[in-house]
Amino acid sequence: MNIERIKNELAQAWTVAVKDVRVYYLRPGMIMFGFLMPFFMFFSFSVRRELGAAEGLARLLAMTVFFTAGAAGPFIIPTERRIGTYDRLLAAPMALLTLLLGKTLVGAFFAIAVSGVALLAGLLFFHSTIIQPGLLVAGIILGAFSFSTLGLAFGSMPTTNPGDVQMPSTLLRWGLLFISGVFIPLNEMSPIARSIAYISPLTYAQDIMSHAVMGKGLINPWLDLTILLASGILFLWPSIKLHQRARVLGR
Amino acid sequence: MNNAIEVENLTKYYPTARSEQGVLAVDHINFMVKQGEIFGFLGPNGAGKTTTQRMLTTLLTPTEGRILINGHDLARDSYPAKRQIGLVPEESNVYTELTAWDNLMFTASLYRVPRHEREKRAQELLETFGLYEKRNEKAENFSKGMRRRLSIAMAIIHKPSLLFLDEPTPGLDAQSIHAIWELIRRMNSEGTTIFMTTHQIEEANQLCERVAIISHGKIAAIDTPEKLKANFRRVQSVEVAFDNPLPEKIQGLTSLPGVTVQVKVGDKIRLYTEDPSMLLPQIVHYAEVNEMRIVSLNTLGPSLEDVFLEITGKQVGIVTNESLEKKPTRRGMKGGRQ
Numbered sequence: 219m220n221i222e223r224i225k226n227e228l229a230q231a232w233t234v235a236v237k238d239v240r241v242y243y244l245r246p247g248m249i250m251f252g253f254l255m256p257f258f259m260f261f262s263f264s265v266r267r268e269l270g271a272a273e274g275l276a277r278l279l280a281m282t283v284f285f286t287a288g289a290a291g292p293f294i295i296p297t298e299r300r301i302g303t304y305d306r307l308l309a310a311p312m313a314l315l316t317l318l319l320g321k322t323l324v325g326a327f328f329a330i331a332v333s334g335v336a337l338l339a340g341l342l343f344f345h346s347t348i349i350q351p352g353l354l355v356a357g358i359i360l361g362a363f364s365f366s367t368l369g370l371a372f373g374s375m376p377t378t379n380p381g382d383v384q385m386p387s388t389l390l391r392w393g394l395l396f397i398s399g400v401f402i403p404l405n406e407m408s409p410i411a412r413s414i415a416y417i418s419p420l421t422y423a424q425d426i427m428s429h430a431v432m433g434k435g436l437i438n439p440w441l442d443l444t445i446l447l448a449s450g451i452l453f454l455w456p457s458i459k460l461h462q463r464a465r466v467l468g469r
Numbered sequence: 470m471n472n473a474i475e476v477e478n479l480t481k482y483y484p485t486a487r488s489e490q491g492v493l494a495v496d497h498i499n500f501m502v503k504q505g506e507i508f509g510f511l512g513p514n515g516a517g518k519t520t521t522q523r524m525l526t527t528l529l530t531p532t533e534g535r536i537l538i539n540g541h542d543l544a545r546d547s548y549p550a551k552r553q554i555g556l557v558p559e560e561s562n563v564y565t566e567l568t569a570w571d572n573l574m575f576t577a578s579l580y581r582v583p584r585h586e587r588e589k590r591a592q593e594l595l596e597t598f599g600l601y602e603k604r605n606e607k608a609e610n611f612s613k614g615m616r617r618r619l620s621i622a623m624a625i626i627h628k629p630s631l632l633f634l635d636e637p638t639p640g641l642d643a644q645s646i647h648a649i650w651e652l653i654r655r656m657n658s659e660g661t662t663i664f665m666t667t668h669q670i671e672e673a674n675q676l677c678e679r680v681a682i683i684s685h686g687k688i689a690a691i692d693t694p695e696k697l698k699a700n701f702r703r704v705q706s707v708e709v710a711f712d713n714p715l716p717e718k719i720q721g722l723t724s725l726p727g728v729t730v731q732v733k734v735g736d737k738i739r740l741y742t743e744d745p746s747m748l749l750p751q752i753v754h755y756a757e758v759n760e761m762r763i764v765s766l767n768t769l770g771p772s773l774e775d776v777f778l779e780i781t782g783k784q785v786g787i788v789t790n791e792s793l794e795k796k797p798t799r800r801g802m803k804g805g806r807q
Contacts, residue, residue: 306579309556
């Protein structure tokens with residue numbers, strides 16, 4: 219692939235992302251699953267618990283990035299398959315990876331924007347401070363990338379009904395919430411539970427937020443960032459396979 | 470000169486829950502489309518038209534076979550082929566949340582049309598399709614015909630050398646249909662190869678230089694419309710209209726010697742026969758005897774629709790001499806012949 223082609227592919231990914239931002243960000247499905255849910259989840263699990271401002275903000279940021287980034291794929295791709303607009307993208311002269319990159323950006327941008335709202339709320343209402351802003355930015359960006367590709371893997375399932383995808387996707391995300399040190403800190407978990415927590419990418423997102431906001435975490439922050447990046451790349455693989463399968467099935 | 474499309478042994482099985490091999494939709498078909506041709510792909514619902522077109526546009530992976538688009542093998546490197554293809558699917562897949570202008574800008578950007586040309590081409594296309602005044606309106610406010618036109622404009626903004634149209638006009642008003650036909654002719658005259666699937670026979674008859682008829686996943690016939698018709702001389706007919714058609718007397722026409730099938734076509738009666746010249750005087754005599762006044766009387770060669778119905782296994786007409794004894798003769802059939 220030559221430089222010109224790479225430039226074209228990147229521009230096409232950007233075009234897809236910008237179009238999706240304009241078309242889907244204000245859709246009820248995106249607002250419900252991407253914007254409102256993390257706040258509802260946060261408040262329902264935080265009420266009547268004695269949380270410090272910094273700890274609360276770290277938790278809110280991790281949940282926001284996690285839920286919001288993963289909301290786009292399961293909603294947008296089945297919707298586009300149903301109304302036929304996805305064919306336009308699949309038939310366009312670009313690699314499948316380019317299309318997936320564009321779709322990943324949609325979720326990631328959404329997560330970054332909503333995290334900004336959460337951060338602002340935390341700073342204004344909890345009077346928190348950010349100890350390591352650079353780490354926070356890196357954590358939000360890589361977390362948004364990782365969880366967006368996770369959502370994309372669900373969205374790539376060959377179906378035309380968003381509900382078929384959103385249900386299992388939401389179920390998995392809820393499950394991950396409970397094993398990833400968001401509600402029960404890693405250092406309070408049993409060794410078995412902690413070893414399970416290390417499987418979940420959310421654990422590393424929560425840890426990096428703790429580093430950034432509170433200045434302490436259990437895992438090396440560079441390892442957190444590396445795993446978020448690696449898991450984001452890894453989650454693209456099932457998306458590619460599911461797209462190939464959809465082309466065989468004709469869906 | 471390369472062929473625009475070459476298809477060899479193309480086969481598609483849709484996997485099912487019961488077996489991976491699944492249901493056969495397209496069965497080892499072979500055909501080619503010359504550059505600059507308008508090629509019609511006809512078939513009844515479920516015959517394999519759309520499946521074939523989806524394989525030709527990379528949306529579906531063939532089970533077996535080879536596809537070359539302008540000489541590029543789709544299985545090996547689809548990128549150069551995709552750059553030369555425009556696709557208009559059966560459903561007008563426009564983004565209803567975007568304006569007509571933004572829909573075109575998005576597609577132009579997706580196909581990497583140079584930035585300075587995008588706006589010029591979008592303006593030209595919107596003017597051609599009569600949508601320029603509505604360019605800043607969201608497509609959700611557009612009628613079906615307007616969305617169809619926008620969908621076609623989006624498919625050709627990058628000036629493809631090969632345009633795929635899947636059922637381009639069903640459900641549209643006559644004005645929109647003729648506007649789209651005119652556009653197809655004009656694009657073709659400017660060098661674009663057109664591959665269109667349709668089950669509207671008259672559309673294929675009006676537009677296509679060659680047609681393939683697919684039935685049960687196999688190509689049953691492929692030729693020019695006129696040559697196909699010439700091979701089906703046995704489905705000639707005489708069409709007659711009376712000013713005072715009494716049903717019982719109309720039924721009696723079926724008993725005239727040489728009539729194989731009788732069909733009501735609007736206010737006319739179409740009588741299929743192998744020898745129209747023998748049937749004509751008999752109809753005139755029958756009308757005289759039964760005191761019926763003939764308004765019009767025409768002999769007709771086989772239409773493409775007749776050929777289509779013969780090939781796809783459906784009998785021309787509905788009522789035969791034999792069935793007339795058991796059923797009433799009134800049964801509609803769309804007209805549309807040349």
